[in-house]
Amino acid sequence: MSYLSTLSSAYAEIFLLVMASSILIVDLFVTNPGKTLTYVLVQLTLLSCALITVMTHEPIVVHLFNNMFVDDLMSDVLKLFSYLAISMVLVYSRSYLMLRGLFTGEFMVLTLFALLGMMVMISATHFLTLYIGLELLSLSLYAMVALQRDSATATEAAMKYFILGALASGLLLYGMSMLYGATGTLEVAAISDAIMHGVDNKALLVFGLVFVVAGLAFKIGAVPFHMWVPDVYHGAPTAITMLIGSAPKLAAFAFIMRILVDGLQPLVMHWSGMLAILAVLSMAVGNITAIAQTNLKRMLAYSTIAHMGFLLLGVLSGGIDGYSSAMFYVVIYVLMSLGGFGMIMLLSREGFEADKLDDFKGLNQRSPWLAFMMLILMFSMAGVPPTAGFYAKLSVLQAVVGAGHIPLAVMAVMFSLIGAFYYLRIVKLMYFDAPESHVPIAIQPDSGLLISINGLAVLALGIMPGTLITVCAVAVQKSLMLH
């Protein structure tokens, strides 16, 4: 077998890298302000990546590059959802960014590089590749947050994001180096084996674990490492916020799976306790603080923190049920958050950001359809059936109760109850209040269609969630090395 054909599992990443670099050059010659050619090329690249991922899929788990990279069902599923999410981000943000002069080649290329980072994270089984993927993603995002150069809030957000992100990367690296010191390897599977066979310096191992968990918590924005989330979500242009709040969560989930579950499974008794604290704090702080917000982007930021807490609950419950419920949760979460931020962009117009809660007043009278879509999204985020968000919560709670953590489950539903209040408030503003502005809402056909598909998908997945749940369960089952 030639070397090239063994690479087939990484074709999608290689293709994406080639295309991103080419588009960078092609874009120099695209002069029209809409950047139509670049945009079409990017979308085609995403579509081709999806095709390549599907076509190079192997029924078995394939390890590449000396066990640095893996191609399994979970990574394929997560990558497909990442392409979809990125593609949706681009559709939603096109006219929004165009009006603000930000729909540039750099934006699109950086998005592709961020996606490449995510894909590497999703498929990494070695601390080096994990870290490289994470940094590629993070650096692209830092740059994108600062894309709006003349905006003070965006610059401030970028600074905060960069400094805290660098700190988190530092923590993570420090933890990884300790684990290396304790086990003598950077390979995830080998670390797991080494720990199982007994490690001399147990303290070093646990210290390493603490740093790694802290780094992860920083990256996903779990309390008490969440300070950057509201500021970055608020400060960044909404299109970038949407990007940060969507696809990277899929990669973060894979990242947690690879490090904690594949690599540090023997230490589960240590890390599951840490995750429990992070989860409860995230749900508490996220949901309670969100009530006090008057800006929708900040509110969604705190809601993200709460959702990440719920995700961690799934992870700490362990087993196929726990991990697949967390995976299902994160996929549904990404779908909902895309819709939520998409709605903000849809209602924004030149020189006006519809990111304050009051901007949603009386939306039902201005556009009943958009209000209905937002209603579905909000009830889904609150976890009210018949929307997808309910099954996400149901499957996580099922795993939590199944693992015997009933008090945790009770806490989770109590915080969801608190969370329901601020989602209901959006519905209240849209349906019960009179509109403050009567400016007609100009909806672009592409993003208008997408928000409809997005909202209806949340509803349809709420009525027929079975397939996606099964896909997640099979993906986890076939991919993780559960001991």
Added chain:
Amino acid sequence: MIFGFPLLSVAIWLPIIFGMLVLATGNDRNASLARVIALVGSILGFLVTIPLYLGFDKMTSAMQFVELRDWITHFNIHYHLGVDGISVLFVILNSFFTPLVVIAGWKVVEKRVAQYLAAFLIMSGLINGVFASLDAVLFYVFWEAMLIPMFIIIGVWGGSNRVYAAIKFFLYTFLGSVLMLIALLYLYIQSGGSFAILDYHQMSIPMTAQILVFIAFFMAFAVKVPMFPVHTWLPDAHVEAPTGGSVILAAIMLKVGAYGFIRFSMPIVPDASHYLAGMMIALSLIAVVYIGLVALAQTDMKKLVAYSSISHMGFVTLGFFIFNAYGMEGALLQMISHGFISGALFLCIGVLYDRMHTRNIADYGGVANKMPVFAAFFVLFAMANVGLPGTSGFVGEFMVIMGAVKVNFWYAFAAASILIFGAAYTLWMVKRVIFGAVANQNVAQLTDITMREKLIFIILALTVLIMGLYPLPFTEIMHTSVNDLLVHIARSKL
């Protein structure tokens, strides 16, 4: 299923589909089209439930018209529908009320008509789903989903303090439901991965777990019933809701909570039910006596009927937790009868409110002089609310009191006080609103009820009288199911 025709699915989905159609008529320019579609949909929705009654086998307590399909295979969740002699009555009752609500809002609601009617139709389908579900997750989905249209109904078409009432209503009931979800998940794990409610009925559960499960269910159902002390959302929701909303709340939604007790709490955790029966009876009697007294002090008609509802629902929970056939059947009859009566009373108040735009008792007086036909109906429903023999209100209350006497004289004694307090607050309201001299200029300008309103009241008056004089059609259908339920509850599941 008759001739393989999925009646229950039709009863659930037909109103929902019609609701979507109504929604599709768009803005208020097409209001009359929306009304017609809604009326057709609701009447069809009622007609399809009639074969449920006619085709029902009264000899068995097994589930009938069963539909079973895979839904979410990974969690072993099924689309599992079926009714027994208890739930079939509520499916019919619910479908019966939907056309009435559509007619009642015919001329009255003028803003966002399509959304208003669609919300009621969709809610009607969802409530049928609650009564027909035999899968715990399916039940929970319908149970929660019906909050959404009600939330919108109260919040958009309600009175001045509607936002507060809507959010209070939603969060209060959501609080109860989420705890029930934990209990259901616990049962799912304990049963080795089944969400079938009927499996839970057969499962043995240790006592501590039974008590915790009972409390979780209690949180969900007691809030809905509502039982003292978690009843405080109801007066707010009732007062602020538009007439149609109040009718559905009182006639149907409260029954959902009581239904939960007999479908979930009592058969799944019978030992805990017996163990905690004292508490349940105490809370029920407090509701009957104390809330009856509270009703006496109300100056707002809707609030008065709302408190009267809580007091009457106390009777229902009392009937359940004395564990005998009289109590149980009486409670079920009381649920149905109270549905008719409270629905009718709220419609009466709606008629007055549409004309006078006030619900204050003090603003009225001598309405009988100007609206004689209306006054006749109003007095009839008031008498039924008091429990006058010959009306439906009497049968249920009498049976529950008989059942209570068998258990403990003092239970019956306290429960019977409803006959006094109920008479006091209802008749006092009637006296101040209907009788006497014409109180003021506004009353003097009142016009009597229209044909549309008459039609609704005639239907309801006939049902109230028929049920009062000849309750057999109602009792015979539930008889076998109730007896089996009592036998089942008497067996320990430890």
